[in-house]
Amino acid sequence: MTSWEPVDLDVVLDGDAPRERPTRLRRADGTGLLYPGRLHSLAGEPSGGKTWIAAHAVAEALADVQVAVVLDLEDSPRLWVDRLRRLGADDKAIRLGLRYIRPSERLDLEGASALSLVLDEFPALVVCDAFSGLLNLEGADPNSSTDVERTYRRVLRPIRESGAAILLLDHVTKAREGRGRWATGSERKLSALDGASYVLEVVRPFGRGRHGHGRLVLAKDRLGEVGTPGDVVADVHLTDDGTAVCLRLEVPTPRAEGEPFRPTVLMERVSQALAVAGAPLSSKQLEERVTGKASGVRLAVAALVADGNVTTTDGPRGAVLHHLFAEYIAPAEAS
Numbered sequence: 001m002t003s004w005e006p007v008d009l010d011v012v013l014d015g016d017a018p019r020e021r022p023t024r025l026r027r028a029d030g031t032g033l034l035y036p037g038r039l040h041s042l043a044g045e046p047s048g049g050k051t052w053i054a055a056h057a058v059a060e061a062l063a064d065v066q067v068a069v070v071l072d073l074e075d076s077p078r079l080w081v082d083r084l085r086r087l088g089a090d091d092k093a094i095r096l097g098l099r100y101i102r103p104s105e106r107l108d109l110e111g112a113s114a115l116s117l118v119l120d121e122f123p124a125l126v127v128c129d130a131f132s133g134l135l136n137l138e139g140a141d142p143n144s145s146t147d148v149e150r151t152y153r154r155v156l157r158p159i160r161e162s163g164a165a166i167l168l169l170d171h172v173t174k175a176r177e178g179r180g181r182w183a184t185g186s187e188r189k190l191s192a193l194d195g196a197s198y199v200l201e202v203v204r205p206f207g208r209g210r211h212g213h214g215r216l217v218l219a220k221d222r223l224g225e226v227g228t229p230g231d232v233v234a235d236v237h238l239t240d241d242g243t244a245v246c247l248r249l250e251v252p253t254p255r256a257e258g259e260p261f262r263p264t265v266l267m268e269r270v271s272q273a274l275a276v277a278g279a280p281l282s283s284k285q286l287e288e289r290v291t292g293k294a295s296g297v298r299l300a301v302a303a304l305v306a307d308g309n310v311t312t313t314d315g316p317r318g319a320v321l322h323h324l325f326a327e328y329i330a331p332a333e334a335s
Contacts (some may be wrong), residue, residue: 010283021225022196024125024165025057027234027249033216033226034125034165038195039156041131042216043170049206049214050169051075052238054127056247057167062089062097066124069099069164073133077102082140085246098125106138107155126159131168151191165195172199190243196221198235204329209311211326215252239308239326264330266292266300271309274324282319304328 011277022032034040034057044050061068070080077100082092099118103111128134132142134155140147159166197220206212208304214236218227229235232252239246273289274281286301288293300321309328314323 001052004234009090014307020223024061024169024189025053025249026060027065029251031226031251032197033198033249035161035195035223035225035234036124036165036169038254039152039160039166039168039193040220041168041193041219042200043172043219044200045172045202047206048200048202049238050200050235051211051248052083052237052245053082053200053249054129054167054169056249057125057126058098059089060082061123062093063073064124065093065097067097067099067118067121069101069118069123069126071101071103071126071134072191083245086240087247088244096244103137112158119159119164121165121210122162126164126166127169128156129169135282136258146198149192157236160194162288164266173225179288193220196223196226198233206240207240207327208240209242209327210240211307212240213307213329214238216249218245225269226308237307237308241326243290259319262303263292263296263300265310266290266296267304268330270297270300271324271328274310275327280313280315280321280323282315282321284319286322290325304334 020035020038022035024032024034024036026032041051044049058068058070072080080098080100081094083159085091085097099121101118103114105111107115110282134143135151138147138151138155140151142148156166156168176268193285196218199217199219201211201217203215203217204211206214213230216234216236218231218233220229221227226241234249236248236250237246237248269290269292273286275288281289283298283301287297290297290300292300301310305312305322309324309326311323311325313321313323
């Protein structure tokens with residue numbers, strides 16, 4: 001038998017072939033962003049939150065009582081377990097469902113045999129963190145289309161054939177201008193993907209004790225079920241209180257024409273005032289401590305409350321007290 005034989009098209013022509021839909025890495029409305037049995041990529045700047053999104057997808061699979069695999073070429077088992085715990089996964093679910101692999105040599109016959117035993121469990125998700133590390137392990141030049149294609153065929157195709165959704169984490173170029181729709185290296189990184197590819201754009205930085213905000217922008221969707229390239233397909237909100245982490249993929253809310261400007265500089269000043277005070281402050285106290293027009297400070301406070309950075313409680317004599325839940329840092333382009 002050879003793969004060069006014609007494929008029987010009766011199933012497709014008779015309409016019996018199931019429609020492929022993304023089911024993994026679900027948004028708040030239940031819409032998935034990753035297709036089973038397909039290759040996907042998520043590219044972004046270093047420390048932008050890519051690994052947290054991947055860990056969220058792993059935690060989601062564990063909650064569904066499914067097997068998830070992490071091919072880790074950057075971190076350690078302790079860090080991955082810590083991420084999953086902070087996202088709410090318990091130790092029992094991690095033991096039952098997580099298969100953590102830390103390869104240190106090129107995939108050879110022994111490695112392929114070990115990997116096949118994991119794939120026999122039909123994992124729902126395989127995360128590779130990061131694709132550049134896998135290419136380096138394979139001795140592949142990331143700028144060579146031939147080398148990138150060879151790695152896809154040698155390592156990733158057998159994983160894809162197990163039915164798992166594969167998510168490759170990757171880096172974008174430092175310069176935003178001319179960055180394009182793919183990660184660093186050969187364009188083959190994008191064209192060889194048969195699922196979807198995303199770029200994470202950071203609006204507010206993620207970090208411990210902060211409420212971060214990012215946008216998932218669709219770079220490619222081979223099957224067309226997610227959207228059109230260039231679309232923002234999810235707003236990523238990550239709140240870290242220092243112990244637990246809450247990550248939400250919300251349906252994106254497009255900015256309406258004429259929508260009022262968000263006072264991001266004042267929002268950061270309000271956040272700093274609450275941090276310095278180390279205690280809740282009333283609206284009057286904030287207006288006294290934050291440099292800027294009172295109306296702008298009130299607008300900034302309202303935005304911080306809406307975003308979840310600041311919470312409120314009732315104070316004495318009808319006052320509203322504001323508590324800092326997560327630090328806010330204005331985007332670099334704010335003025």
